[in-house]
Amino acid sequence: MAEVTAQLSDREQEVLRLVATGATNQQIANTLNISINTVKVHLRNIFEKIEVTSRTEATMYAVRNGLVEMDRGRLAALPDICESAVPAEPSADAEESADTASPFVEQVLVLPNVNLMWRSWLRTPRFLTSLGLIICLGAVALGLWKWYVPTFGTSVAMPEVEKWKRRAPLTSPRKDFAVVDYDNRLYVIGGTTSSGVSDSVERYDPVTNTWVPLSMSNKPTPVTGVQAVVLGGRIYVPGGEQANGAVSAAFEVYDPRNEHWQKLEDLPAPRSHYALAKVEGKLYLFGGWDGRQDAADVWSYDPASGLWEKHTSLPTPRxxxxxxxxxxxVYIVGGESAQGPLRTHERYDPTNDGNSQPWTSAAPLPAAISTPALVALVNELIVFDPSRHLALQFTPTTEKWSAIAIPQDTPLSSRSILLGTNLYIFGLPTDPHPGIVSEYHILSSTFLPLTAN
Known part of the structure; x- marks a missing residue:
């Protein structure tokens, strides 16, 4: 352990621990609140310092040096690594390949580059026996797959029903609230409850499956129709709609470490029911409702300067x-305008804003969704449609949408979030089980595209 500490910085050790858990570059960036490019730089430095060429070798290094503990099942899945192997120079492409696999398939660990050593391993009886077992299991799985899924349409299956779990409901069921993850917990802020527009904050611990109302942390301005992002360990909540229907320009930030709210400089204009994202340490706000009409404004907020900046407007106000x-x-999907629900799907590149056209059109939704819940999973989007009780998957590299089968008894709303390898979907206050939360364990699960026979 002393050797590791001497070689790697504290931040590099954090990154290495997350790599060893199977986290992707995007998940590491989200957890540590840094950019993907920064994650890649850390990985290159780590690979060079510990003299490895793959995430598999990095994982084994972390295990051997006590940075992480791993169960026997996963250790058995790792290939033998020759201690005398001479590592090749790490490349950005090699790092990227580990993160461009489907997020719904457990990451296939890459064999280390050990010249001729790996060829000998591939010829061992253990490998040949394992290969035969994998082929047999694959054949059985294919047969079960064909038996399980419908033979019509094009969809994507989430067949492992046991991976869906009902979790504890919110203590105060609500809708149109802000939800973020911080320090491996979920924070729910504001929204509309049975008592009206709320200022309350609840925190969820997935380990104990409990919600705790933070009664001493009520938001200064009760609002609904809000979103939030975490930047620098603080939760930023812009605007929202107040109890009297007025749209607010208030901008408030919550520090979960000391449970304290702070009022910041107001938004450039009142705004609610907007879309929100964080890119490279900045908050980006898209469109929304200004109290009179649907907006097309795009603003960013930089916590370092404390200033708002205006950007190229949305092509479609919503x-x-x-x-x-x-x-x-940034992918902006669905929503509604004065004409009704939208199929519109647009893509925004912040690096092009000011130099060229930052907006491009992406493949529209198969059907309009007025209040979508949207989650990014490494290189795919998952969109939930509460009104039709369905889910869709979008793959940017192919510009294709596919339907996803989900359990019929899973309540949906416009709020969902990814926490680690678990996807959380919130129900509505009006559901048979008000405020219920559903959890789906993504790691080692597969979404399979199906085609009609």
Missing amino acids: RNAGAAVIDGL
Whole structure:
């Protein structure tokens, strides 16, 4: 352990621990509140310092040196690593390949580059026996898959029903609230409860499956129709709609470490029911409702300067759209305008704003969704449609949408969030089980595209 400490900085050790848990670059960036590019720089430095060429070798290094503990099942899945192997120079492409696999398939660990050593291992009886077992299991799985899924349409299956769990409901069921993850916990802020527009804050601990009302942390301005992001360990909540229907320009930030709220400089204009994202340490706000009409404004807020900046407007003014970030691009999906629910799907590149057109059109939704819940999973978007009780998957590299089968008894709303390898979906206060939260364990699960026979 002393050797590790001497070689790696505290931040590099944090990154290495997350790599050893199977976290992707995007998940590491979200957990540590840094950019993907910064994660890549850390990985290159780590690979060079500990002399490895793959995430597998890095994981084994972390285990051997006591940075992480791993169960026997996962250790058995790791290939033998020759201690005398001479590592090749790490490349950015090699690091990226580990993160561009489907987020719904447990990451396949890459064999280390040990010249001729790996060829000998592939010829061992243990490998050949394992390969035969994998082929047999694959054949059985294929047969079960064909038996399980419907033979019509094009969809994506989430067949492992046991991976869906009912979690504890909110102590105060609500809708149109802000939800974020911080320090491996969920924070729910504001929204509309049975008593009206709320200022309350609740915290969820997935380890104990409990919600705790933070009665001493009520938001100074009760609002609904809000979103939030975490920047620098603080939770930023812009605008919202007040109990009297007025749209607010208030901008408040919550520090969960000392449970303290602070009022910041107001938004450039009142705004609610907007889309929100964070990119490279900044908050980006898209569209929304200004109290009179749907807005197309795009603003960013930089915590370092404390200033708002105006950017190129949305091509389509709208409210209640979903926003998610993949590889530094912000995807704005669905929502509604004066004409009704939208199929519109647009992509924003902050690095092009000011130099060229930052907006491009992406493949529209198969059907309009007025209040989508949107989650980014490494290189795919998952969109939930509460009104039709369905889910969709979008793959940017192919510009294709696919339907996803979900349990019929899973309540949906416009709020969902990813915490580690678990996806949380919130129900509505009007559901048979008000405020229920559903959890889906993504790691080692597979979404399979299906085609009609």
